[in-house]
Amino acid sequence: GVTEHENYFSREYLSRMSDKRTDSGWLSAKQSSPETVFLLFHNLDPLVTSGPEHMNNSQAKLKLCRLKRDSVGVLLKKSDIVVVFLGVEKQECSSLSSVSKEEDGLIAWFALNVEENPSEILKIEDSHSFFLQGPMPTLLMLNEDEGGIIAQARSVLAWHSRYSFCPTCGGKTKVAEGGYKRTCLTEGCKSLLGIHSTCYPRVDPVVIMLVIHPDGNQCLLGRKKTFPPGMFSCLAGFIEPGETIENAVRREVMEESGVTVGPVRYVSCQPWPMPSSLMIGCISVAVSTDIKVDKDEIEEARWFTRQQVIDAIVKSSKAVLTMPPRQAIAHYLVKHWTCLNSNL
């Protein structure tokens, strides 16, 4: 049977409706509609609220501020502002459904990023609202629906903030297609002939893997110097050009720990919008066990027994390590393994 685990940052709360990105009339009508929802970011930090009135139906401590046209109108008029069309509420989720005043019944969402703190010029009525400093670990404090929205919005906005010039000629670019394209303004630039990746947001595929000991009862975890004391996680690394997922797993594990990996199996993936990675989670089986860490990247790597990671997951007082939070795919990969047979 096929079961799909849903990680944090993975939920599709909105329908992206990519066909509307080229419909500038529709986009601008939605931007002036009173139903439309705007999310505001300041240097990629989202405006959130901790107001008690938002907390009734949610376990999350924070909630994205859903601004309306009148609050952001002054920003939309600025010429240098990047506005990204996120999608529309799915019919079954829509807060308005049949009572919508929209002609097509679709509630659109947009995201805006500003570099200067906009609090002065904005009319935001919610006194509990603030820009959530992060990204980590604060971005993990939203609910699952909002985690998915943030993953999309923050990745695209981060691309705009780093890719405003054409990498092919160095010239200026203009935003197009609802924020999903940047077109070079230099006449005759090679990037304007044919279709080129330079115009589109970047997604960096990363492998993240749990390596199982040949005895089937231990797994390999490592720690970076920057981790809190005692915390260990799965090894991970960027997939390189011309490389498969499986070969990237074997290469990164060898580079970072000196361990040779044989079979690799895909388990689950997670968008990681810091700035725009796709974490491809795998489980793999070691065929050697001696550890030799790459000290540039990893401070320590160690084999832990199944019982040791179970103690860490349940936060037992006996635990000899701590684990990344449940919102991280590393946590899920370890937990998933603890439920498998000892030989995978």
Add this chain to the structure above:
Amino acid sequence: GVTEHENYFSREYLSRMSDKRTDSGWLSAKQSSPETVFLLFHNLDPLVTSGPEHMNNSQAKLKLCRLKRDSVGVLLKKSDIVVVFLGVEKQECSSLSSVSKEEDGLIAWFALNVEENPSEILKIEDSHSFFLQGPMPTLLMLNEDEGGIIAQARSVLAWHSRYSFCPTCGGKTKVAEGGYKRTCLTEGCKSLLGIHSTCYPRVDPVVIMLVIHPDGNQCLLGRKKTFPPGMFSCLAGFIEPGETIENAVRREVMEESGVTVGPVRYVSCQPWPMPSSLMIGCISVAVSTDIKVDKDEIEEARWFTRQQVIDAIVKSSKAVLTMPPRQAIAHYLVKHWTCLNSNL
């Protein structure tokens, strides 16, 4: 059990030895070593040979020219040439092994790309050599080892040819780390603070999927206007920022064919160096069957029975469609499905 299918473009013939990328002394020693192998590209087309002397052990009609220091010396001296370190021959593959004259016994490979036709200035003795015009379908004519080498070399070289300017400030960049990094030359550029994707080669994750009919006995294939008459293939599309593999499969199938997909399962992946994609191959199950194609992207999409695709795979005279070549992961996905039980 875990079995891994090896697609064309996927073989790791070389060991990348990424730790050597920052060892400029080692890299320049290898560039002046007589054992080192250089691959030459002209506008991303590789220099190959069809000479009969190369054909003895190979089914492939073409072979990459393995140039030596003396043939490319004049190019290496040019200041604007991009040289990419590909890796070293694995000990078990190395043509020299114990009789190597290298101090460390490692045979290094590099790739070079030139924009002007270098035939005039080069000393290439092989009269059967030429730049293989392509990329498609000619790049599929190499053997499996060379397919893997080309996947890496062409992706990185294509990145250099499109990303010579800093996307953050528009300034010039210089090549670093054996061709795996471009560093901005503008003092104070934001890209120099911290680690940013702008400095590293791009890999674009793409989903490619076989969609199975709810009856378990048909699959959905589509054709682009640019396909040869009668050819159908799997639907495919770029993974977007903030999206999982599984959600991208469902979104692209819906966009391109109007079919709703339920469960998705990862099968196998393939680097696709045109210019630098990673094709993530999935099999998925439809929960609706009416087709409504997106005419911008797809000319036609249709359900084909298992027998119809088997006829196409074996190139039967009864075949009502043709399929992509065996080197394409689309071919493998279809073939893989024909061997599965009707309910996955």
